[in-house]
Amino acid sequence: MDYKNKKIKGVLKQDYQFFSHGLEGVAAFETSISYIDGKDGILIYRGIPIGELAERSTYEETAYFLIYGSLPTKAELKKFSNDLENHISLDTEDIKWLKDFPVAAHPMDVLNTCVSLMSLSEGGDYEIGRESDLKAGIQIMGKMPSIIAAFDRIRKGKEPIPPDNKLSYAANFLWMLNGEKPKEKEARILDLCLILHAEHGVCASTFATLVTSSTMADVYSSIVSGIGTLKGYLHGGANEQVIRMLERIGAPENVEKYLNEATKKKEKIMGFGHRVYKALDPRARILKNYARDLTGKRDEVLFKTALKIEKFMEKKFGPKGIYPNVDFYSGFVYKALGIPTDMFTSIFAIARSAGWIAHILEYRESSRIFRPRGIYSGPVNVKYIPIKAR
Ligand code: ACO
Secondary structure, eight states, X not given: OOOTTOXXXXXXXXXOSOOOGGGTTOOOSOOSSEEEETTTXXXXXXXXXXXXXXXXXXXXXXXXXXXXXXXXXXXXXXXXXXXXXXXXXXXXXXXXXXXXXOTTSOHHHHHHHHHHHHHHTTTTOOOOSHXXXXXXXXXXXXXXXXXXXXXXXXXXXXXXOOOOXXXXXXXHHHHHHHSSOOOHHHHHHHHHHHHXXXXXXXXXXXXXXXXXXXXXXXXXXXXXXXXXXXXXXXXTTHHHHHXXXXXXXXXXXXXXXXXXXXXXXXXXXXXXXXXXXXXXXXXXHHHHHHHHHHXXXXXXXXXXXXXXXXXXXXXXXXXXXXXXXXXXXXXXXXXXXXXXXXXXXXXXXXXXXXXXXXXXHHHHTTOOOOOOOOOOOSOSSOOOOOGGGO
């Protein structure tokens, strides 16, 4: 190639059809899985408002609805729940891996590594297509709660607890985590949290799974991308950071000083703001009520601190459309259920696996590789100088 005489005239803006920093306001594909009306704070899964699903559905039913596109019959739901149960147990090899992980590892990294490990059993024979994608997806959904529960027990020096197949998905997680059968109310609240977190349009982690699957990579790799993306504190990782921020603030009387200083430095306040919602996130509204109900004496000061933050933020940032998002109150609910703070985001990931799988299957039907461009702002026609002459 005659690269020596090839000159670039300059970067042509017309090379780019469209520019949107962080892809704000860009639609890249059609979906019938969920819709967010950010102005009025409405979220629907396949047409049904989230509040109605939270009140009347179960996580297994909602996951089926998202993945298969219609509400299941009794027989379909039973089969789906059985399919999940068939994967929930960890074998001795899985437990051996978990015992080898550093106890200080973050549960999201454990989850990511274990989903990657699951792909090894495919032996490189994964055939991209609905059947393999669904099989892998259901295996991942089934195993995620067991992995996180077992890791928490192992790092505390306890033995993992096998699942009890008579329990629901949410109740089984609490059983495997705590070694005690959860009260009906506790299991139902976790179930509700899983429903609220199961799907949320083209959020960063769902987009990441789709970028990966759009290259015709398998579901394991796609979900690994999703988990990695969810971990960041601007996305799912915020739920953990909210509790840490509240603990740093310590008491309602410290809120004003903390927030004035933080916002002066342009720091983001965890659990507030959203790219799409410019009103209160409907999931935050539901979770706030549960957080209020569940928060006992031990966390009363923390909850009062949260209410004071909300008030301050509403006054200062409400006019800008910044309100609490799903992550602001979810931590209180997890905390009240006895779940350690560093596991909050992995519960989000367990729930969101349904949405990720639904999107992968949907996008596969009209798949096109994602390939945006970056506006080149570097130099052109730079001469190569050999190392000796530099
Ligand atoms: N605290 C203070 N100011 C904020 C916050 C916040 N939490 N969120 C947005 N803003 C301000 C920004 O400083 C910016 O102000 P400016 O116009 O004066 O520069 C304006 O609002 C727009 O903010 P962006 O960062 O451009 O909004 P973007 O859509 O890119 O980011 C995000 C959305 C990441 C959620 C952001 O609001 C944020 O960082 N929030 C805190 C982290 C968090 O709670 N993440 C969880 C989101 S929900 C989820 O993913 C499950």
